[in-house]
Amino acid sequence: MSDWNAPYPTGVPCWVDLTVPDVEAGLAFYRGLFGWEATIGPAELGYYTSCTLGGRMVAGVGGRMPDQEGPPEWTIHFAAEDADDVARRIGEAGGTVVLPPMDVMTFGRMALATDPTGATFGLWQAGDHRGAGVVNEPGAVVWNELYTPDSARAKQFYTSVFDFSYDDMSDADFDYATFKVRGELRGGIAGARNGPPPHWATYFAVGDADETVDRVDDLGGKILRGPEESPYGRVAAVQDPQGAVFNVIAVASDPNSPE
Numbered sequence: 001m002s003d004w005n006a007p008y009p010t011g012v013p014c015w016v017d018l019t020v021p022d023v024e025a026g027l028a029f030y031r032g033l034f035g036w037e038a039t040i041g042p043a044e045l046g047y048y049t050s051c052t053l054g055g056r057m058v059a060g061v062g063g064r065m066p067d068q069e070g071p072p073e074w075t076i077h078f079a080a081e082d083a084d085d086v087a088r089r090i091g092e093a094g095g096t097v098v099l100p101p102m103d104v105m106t107f108g109r110m111a112l113a114t115d116p117t118g119a120t121f122g123l124w125q126a127g128d129h130r131g132a133g134v135v136n137e138p139g140a141v142v143w144n145e146l147y148t149p150d151s152a153r154a155k156q157f158y159t160s161v162f163d164f165s166y167d168d169m170s171d172a173d174f175d176y177a178t179f180k181v182r183g184e185l186r187g188g189i190a191g192a193r194n195g196p197p198p199h200w201a202t203y204f205a206v207g208d209a210d211e212t213v214d215r216v217d218d219l220g221g222k223i224l225r226g227p228e229e230s231p232y233g234r235v236a237a238v239q240d241p242q243g244a245v246f247n248v249i250a251v252a253s254d255p256n257s258p259e
Contacts, residue, residue, distance in 0.1 A: 002137040007126050008079035010086065011162030011181040013144045014131030015077040015124050016202050017060030019068065020242045023047040026061045026072075029240050032219045033212065034058075034139035034204065056133035058140050071243040075112075076144050076200040077122035078162060079131060083109045086123055086161060093160035094153075101125070115157050117148040119198040136205060142251055143203035144187040151175050151191035154198075158189075203247040209234040212248050216240075 008014040020026040036051040048062035080086040083101040099112035109125035134140045148154045158164045166177040175191025206212040209227040216238045226236030233251040
């Protein structure tokens with residue numbers, strides 16, 4: 001199932017968004033790449049724009065704060081039925097609440113935090129805006145994955161905060177576990193001691209990875225890795241023209257159904 005019309009349970013990835021220096025240029029890139037529909041949002045909301053795919057909410061793009069450092073990046077938001085309570089648990093589990101829970105008009109209640117290994121994520125308590133209305137189809141999010149140098153500490157943290165359970169897929173050369181929320185598969189955690197800084201990586205589904213990568217290049221983006229075959233489909237890591245990194249995958253099967 002790709003449509004999602006109900007509130008997401010606490011701990012389920014429910015939304016991704018991106019802050020960029022030039023919102024209109026960002027929207028033009030993702031419109032061209034994924035076919036998103038978007039009209040730039042109002043100045044009082046930092047030009048934040050909720051993009052749609054076939055009329056269904058898919059992801060957000062907004063402007064960066066003047067003092068925001070580092071390259072643009074996609075941010076994963078976990079559903080929180082009570083954002084204040086989840087924020088409290090984040091602190092108790094060793095994470096840091098960077099932006100305490102705050103109301104976003106009538107759309108919902110949000111917060112930003114980092115886990116003890118340094119990866120940033122958001123919380124979203126649904127109001128009028130429940131989160132993504134479409135997942136797991138071309139142009140929409142299909143997978144979320146944490147890269148961290150301390151997977152054991154990360155898994156402990158996310159279990160304390162969101163009650164994640166894990167299926168360990170590791171071997172001698174590979175540190176990886178998928179995580180579940182209420183018994184349903186929702187994403188993965190990868191140990192990456194010599195990799196990039198800790199971060200949550202976003203994967204968008206596409207119909208044809210090679211054709212999508214060609215389109216990234218045509219639209220001014222960069223190909224960082226692939227396309228290459230994986231057990232789950234043909235995948236590539238790419239970068240948009242303003243520096244945000246994300247992944248595209250032509251999935252061999254649906255790894256992350258909301259049902």
